[in-house]
Amino acid sequence: MLGTLTPPVQPQFQDTSNSYLMSQGLHTQQMFDQSLQQGFDTMGLGDNVFTPTKSRRRTNGLKTGAQSITPYEYGGGQVNPYAQGQSDIFYQPSQTAYMPGMPLNFLNYAPVAPYPQKLLPFQKTIHGFFLSDTLREDLQRKGEAALQPLPHTPGSLLPPSVNEYHSLVPLDMSNQKNTQVFGYPSWVYKAFSSEDPNIYALRRIENFRLVNESDIRVIQRWKKVTSANVVTIHNAWTTTKFGDSSIVFVYDYHPLSKTLAEAHFGSAPGYGGSRHNVAESVLWNYIVQLASALKTIHNTGLAARVIDPTKVLLTSKNRIRLNCCGILDVLRPEPSRPLQELQAEDFVMLGRMILSIACNSPLAAQNPKSMEYIGKNYSANFREQIYMLVIGQVKNIDEFAKNIASHTLASLNSSMHYEDSLESELMRELENGRIVRLLSKLGFINERPEFDHDPRWSETGDRYYIKLFRDYVFHSVDENGQPVVDIGHVMTCLNKLDAGVDEKIMLVSRDSLNCFVVTYKDLKRNIESTFQELTKVHGRR
Numbered sequence: 001m002l003g004t005l006t007p008p009v010q011p012q013f014q015d016t017s018n019s020y021l022m023s024q025g026l027h028t029q030q031m032f033d034q035s036l037q038q039g040f041d042t043m044g045l046g047d048n049v050f051t052p053t054k055s056r057r058r059t060n061g062l063k064t065g066a067q068s069i070t071p072y073e074y075g076g077g078q079v080n081p082y083a084q085g086q087s088d089i090f091y092q093p094s095q096t097a098y099m100p101g102m103p104l105n106f107l108n109y110a111p112v113a114p115y116p117q118k119l120l121p122f123q124k125t126i127h128g129f130f131l132s133d134t135l136r137e138d139l140q141r142k143g144e145a146a147l148q149p150l151p152h153t154p155g156s157l158l159p160p161s162v163n164e165y166h167s168l169v170p171l172d173m174s175n176q177k178n179t180q181v182f183g184y185p186s187w188v189y190k191a192f193s194s195e196d197p198n199i200y201a202l203r204r205i206e207n208f209r210l211v212n213e214s215d216i217r218v219i220q221r222w223k224k225v226t227s228a229n230v231v232t233i234h235n236a237w238t239t240t241k242f243g244d245s246s247i248v249f250v251y252d253y254h255p256l257s258k259t260l261a262e263a264h265f266g267s268a269p270g271y272g273g274s275r276h277n278v279a280e281s282v283l284w285n286y287i288v289q290l291a292s293a294l295k296t297i298h299n300t301g302l303a304a305r306v307i308d309p310t311k312v313l314l315t316s317k318n319r320i321r322l323n324c325c326g327i328l329d330v331l332r333p334e335p336s337r338p339l340q341e342l343q344a345e346d347f348v349m350l351g352r353m354i355l356s357i358a359c360n361s362p363l364a365a366q367n368p369k370s371m372e373y374i375g376k377n378y379s380a381n382f383r384e385q386i387y388m389l390v391i392g393q394v395k396n397i398d399e400f401a402k403n404i405a406s407h408t409l410a411s412l413n414s415s416m417h418y419e420d421s422l423e424s425e426l427m428r429e430l431e432n433g434r435i436v437r438l439l440s441k442l443g444f445i446n447e448r449p450e451f452d453h454d455p456r457w458s459e460t461g462d463r464y465y466i467k468l469f470r471d472y473v474f475h476s477v478d479e480n481g482q483p484v485v486d487i488g489h490v491m492t493c494l495n496k497l498d499a500g501v502d503e504k505i506m507l508v509s510r511d512s513l514n515c516f517v518v519t520y521k522d523l524k525r526n527i528e529s530t531f532q533e534l535t536k537v538h539g540r541r
């Protein structure tokens, strides 16, 4: 019965969740010791043999001894980081997940393929519970870049807002005016919308006067182009807020993206800008992605008209998007030219762009020796496809798609692999999301000064266990009274609590004079009802 003070007892650990160990016919205490030990091993902390020893709990700065009452402590032996357990309590063998007649172990993480290469227990670390470092860093850097404001610059000529967009941040790396692509200088700004929570990229064409209002209507058609390889356009309008007559095109903002020109011809950090040959597989990947963009654009009855290394964005590793679509249709409409002709030009521009990247030179398309260079450094098939594109032999996207089919399959395969690995990362974060909710509840409940004199929180009240459970999870000490900081233990306890398993644990009062045996199930019920009560109190106010 909970709620009564009991003298120290030898706990009866009935870990019904640990069916794997039970199936091996081990005594429950042995099972507990073994799985606990494997938990240490997993974190690279354990010794080979777990020996329950005299525990020492922190009591007002004094260490007191009591017989075998702290279930969570070291065996006192040397820490052996190379100790290898037979199984892993955090990622148990699949037969523990389900056995006929047994309930599912919802406290366990459910790993999703692809699995990382097999690691020895001592190689597993805390990182195994969370997003991989590279992905986390990547996403964090993108988040940071997205939110970064422009440092206050007195005398800045940027307007504080244009239409519903405010807090403009220039994205151009240089302030040189380049009129090569559009015939007008263009500038790009990151901007925050006051109408929705999104961030946009505003492309301003300087000194452009829209003569025919209807020319801008083509943007409505471009808005319908939905492709993973095209930067989505949202709107376009004219403005005088920049001190001239400008036209502004609003696109999706992709933080930390680089143009292919910056990546391959410049010295953009992280993307190379090297003088080495670009791998053929990378170039095929670009071709496949841009062919996919063209397929959507051409099927919508439009032509891209801008395929240039400065107008293709590298938004993450090997992931590209055609930028600035629709601008030339407003700046330089070509109503008299047949659409097929404009679409055929897209293929020539694609060939020239790939040629320039392969030759590491923006001017490669003008150099007659470029094809010779391609012949020497790349496969015959690659050379042939580029040649056909550059001389204008490719007229139709479906015909081109057939020519590059085997490379499309290779790209599809690698992007599906990537999708699988992202899904397994997501699965891990899903579990961690559960844990955060649980931790928040515990945080709301524990150490509330208003309950200081509430009998339910006193040492005879049922809420007292929640307090002791917090100590059990977070405030364990080893036999020398040193804090044990083992997140593996924390995750295991919280997962078991969340699943509300029947397993019993022993909670020891801070003065080590009392201990209580409770199940995670009881604790879960207790925490739930306390939290419900708290939210009701809040609701009444």
Ligand SMILES: Nc1ncnc2c1ncn2[C@@H]1O[C@H](COP(=O)(O)OP(=O)(O)OP(=O)(O)O)[C@@H](O)[C@H]1O
Residues within 6 Å of the ligand: 171, 172, 173, 178, 181, 186, 187, 188, 201, 231, 251, 252, 253, 254, 255, 256, 257, 258, 259, 261, 262, 310, 311, 313, 323
């Ligand atoms: N939609 C977008 N989202 C995020 N960044 C973008 C976006 N569009 C452009 N950028 C970034 O803005 C910078 C300038 O882009 P821009 O297209 O003007 O390239 P550029 O090399 O300066 O071309 P130009 O010489 O024609 O001005 C680049 O670093 C590019 O990555």
